[in-house]
Amino acid sequence: MVGNEPGRPEGQVQVNRAFHHPAILETRQALGEMTLIADPARIADLCRHLKDSENFVRLSSLTAVDWHPAEPRFEVVYHLHSVDPIGRLRVKCAVGGGSPEIDSVTGVWRCSNWYEREVFDLFGIRFRNHPNLVRILMPIDWEGHPLRKDYPVHGYKYDYGQRKD
């Protein structure tokens, strides 16, 4: 049993130290959250470093943001969590829109398997070296990637709201 520990800081604990790795392009601090902008070519390397040397044992989530029509179009966002000491960190990578591809981090955290499948499914970003990159939420024969900004909310498949008669 863990007792009540007084003196814990309020709110989300963000790490507040500098990180040094050649893949880090920029460090940003906003709303009390730290974001590392990383080089997409060396993301797996950086994640391995953050897990092994900086103790971010957990990948809280992995997702993407579509900035269509800006270029580079996609941003892959990793939210890391270190358990001891408690801390959260965000890592972002810009990925171009032509044929979006980035290295998989399944070799670092196994849970990224499903998160990467989800991003592939909904955004169409391919993850190199992923063991099983297939759709996870949408039907396997679905066409298009629904969370892209140029994908209509009602999809292409059915004409919702249009009278057929």
Place this chain on the structure above:
Amino acid sequence: MSDVKHPFDDHVATIPAAQETPAGPAAPRRMTLNMGPQHPSTHGVLRIVIELEGEIIVKAEPDIGFLHTGIEKQCEAINWAQVVTLTDRVDYLSNLANNLVYALTVEKLLQMEIPPKAQWMRVMLAELDRLNSHLVWLGTHALDIGAMSMFFYCFREREDILRLKEMFSGQRMMTSYIRPGGLALEPPRGWEKAVGKFIRAFPSKVDEYESLLDSNPIWKIRTQGVGFISIEDMLDLGVTGPMIRAAGIPLDVRKTEPYSSYEKFDFIVPTRTENDVYSRYRVRMEEMRQSARIVVQAMEGMPEGAITADAPHVVLPDREKMKTQMESLIYHFKIVTEGYRVPAGEAYQAVESPRGEIAYYAVSNGTSKPYRLYMRTPSFGNLIALPTLLEGTLIADSIASLGSMDFVLGDTDR
């Protein structure tokens, strides 16, 4: 469906057919068993393709997405105020935890201070919701394993909680009661009496459940030593909530990164070390007692004051003021027609839901609609560990292992 061969058609065999084994008495025969999506023990529409060697599961492949409703996509089409109603539908057994994490994320972007009464009320309701969720879990989990009568007792108390939620918000399940800026409505008259009556009697009810189950030898045999998964696997696979606490890691966002004044409450994070189905049950039972303690503390120490932040451009005005004050009428019109604008930026906020860490990642581009709202849901996060949990175990134990994860498919598929 078109006749064009789809690039993923080859991958339909994610779920491979049973292997061809050479004829001979020694070669083990593998059988592929399709469990779900309509199996009652999968608590929704989860499909698991299980490969069996005799009675041992050698491979388990979860197939999710049957309940995918594109909530994240829909959020991008409606304004920040309307999104609250969709967060209810993500995890329909603990909707207030979802309301809370959404409200906290938006408030972080708006950099808004919430008055103490609203914070304490949020804590109280979130804990009542935890009781609600754990009661549904306990009832259905015991029902799966064969202890049928538990279901009736758990749903008896759950009904009381649903009545309390209805009293507060007018809705039993999809309450949308916690909103960015505070609460939706002033708490009803006499709520202290109603909540007090329920919560003071509740710890004895937990004793009653335990006496029903712990003296039941079948329950113990079905749960003890079943569903083991190592701590390293759990961290690597991103498991959170009672699952990881039953393995001895006191990972609880309420304690490690307190939000909404949780640091002012006296409670402990129950942990166990056995790391099996039984210890997950014990952790949840202890959590119910702790939640009851928090509700009592919140009720007795409820601060006075407003239930919404002083931010007329975000919070809907009082009905009475709307009829008498010009400014309130204008704000009401603005909020209802175009919504409020949220400054450009991004925020990630985690909250401890009954199932584990729930976190929303909101990206705003300065307009009145979310540019992107990502929901990191605990059911999805925990289900990743399902193959590791099931492989190598007996098919008969799979129901107990599945039940101990406590996932909600709406939460998984979003």
